[in-house]
Amino acid sequence: MIATTNKAASARRSDGSGRSGIAKRVNRTGWAFMAPFxxxxxxxxxxxxxxxxxxxxxxxxxxxxxxxxxGELVNQFVGLENFRYAVTSPEFWSGVGRVILYTVIQVPIMIIAALALAMIIDSFVVKHVSGFRLGYFLPYAIPGAVASIIWVYLYNGQISPIVKGLAALGINVDFFASNMLLASMANITTWTFTGYNMLIFLAALQAIPHDLYEAARIDGANGWQVATKIKLPNVRSAALLAMLLSIVGSIQLFNEPTLMQTADPGISKSYTPMMMALNTSRGTMTPGGDGPASAIAIVMALIAGILAMIYALVERKVNEQ
Incomplete structure (x- = not known):
């Protein structure tokens, strides 16, 4: 009996060490695959x-x-002087005001459009889902700089077919006017990223159990009630993710104003904080260099994080009520 017990204990120890060795090899393999990333x-x-x-x-x-x-240029330690320059610069805060206004207007329009497209594709109205899904997502596959160049051409009053077509109807539009600049930039961003956010909503909609739909139809719910009572409440987490990503992205507005500046020199070098950081690093603004530019970028990162945190807290409070 004692010998049998000892053999069993030895077998357990051997089996345990074997499993431990396998687990270690699996962990090493996992780390090896993750190492390049x-x-x-x-x-x-x-x-x-x-x-x-x-x-x-x-x-x-x-x-x-x-x-x-x-004299020779040398890097000198200045402590928080670059941050003081950033937070006390009127040009910086004017740029922050523009991107916040841009975010407040553009992000809700884009999110609502993305949700509407996802709801349509997830319904029985659309037959060829793959074609519509690819068509809506295709603008996101175009690099942001290229998309901005395309729209700068479409905004140019001398060669744009859109402007000429509107003029033929008696509608004169200047997309580079001071009161139209933010709307023109918002249009570019919305065109580019609506399809991307649509995929986030579509993934959330397709993850909803179909048993809920069947139970709702048995209870006599129509299509509108299914959409508002089942689908919309189940995409709140996806909406939060899309909003947070959009807020962080919009607050870093750069491609659109930078490329529109090539057609409209009236756009200042500090029109947005990211443009101000770039031109500061190039030395075309005073003080110039990597130090002040880095300080501007860090301050903007903090502002973006604070705005995203505020939105997340407000969204959580609303959902708890």
């Missing part, structure tokens, strides 16, 4: 953030050269 993630995401934070505490200053300048 982890290395690239650190190189292209983590290290640039660390460098931006580090450089934000320095500013390029000239040394020597006498009364007429000509």
């Amino acid at each position: 982890a290395i690239l993630f650190v190189l292209v995401f983590i290290l640039p953030i660390i460098w931006a934070v580090y450089s934000s505490f320095f500013r390029q200053v000239s040394t020597g050269g006498g009364a007429y300048g000509g």
Whole structure:
């Protein structure tokens, strides 16, 4: 009996160590597969953030050269001076105001359009779902810079078929007018990202159990009631994700105003904070250099995070009521 017990215990120990060895090999295999992504993630995401934070505490200053300048540029530690410049600059806050207004107007329109398209595709109205889904998503596959170039051409009053067509109807529109610039940029972003957000909503709709639909129809619910009582409540988490991504993306508005500036020189170099950061790093704004530009980018990242957090908290409070 004792010998049998010892053999069983030994077998258990052997089996346990075997399972432990297999688990270790599986873990090593998993880490090996993840290593390329982890290395690239650190190189292209983590290290640039660390460098931006580090450089934000320095500013390029000239040394020597006498009364007429000509000295060598060196990086000098200035502490929080670059951040003070960013948060006290009227141009910076004017740009922040523009992108916040842009976000308040553009994001809700885009999210509502994306949800409507997803609801239509998920219904029985559309027959060839794949074609519609690909057609709506296709603008997102076009690089943002290319999409902006296309729309700058379509906004150009001298060559645009849209402007000429409206003019033939007696409607004169200047898409580069000061009171139309944000709307023109919002149109580009909405055209580009509505299909992307539609896929987020469509995935959430297709994850809803069909038993709920069958139970609702048995209870006599019509299509409108199914959409409003079952589908919409079940896409709240997807709506939160889409809104958060859109807020963070819109607050970093850059491609559209930068490329529209090529056709409208009246757009200032600090029209948005990201444009201000780029032109500061190029030295076309004073103070110039990587330090002030990094400080502007970090402040904008904090603002985007705060806005996203506020929206998430408000959304949670509304859902709890």
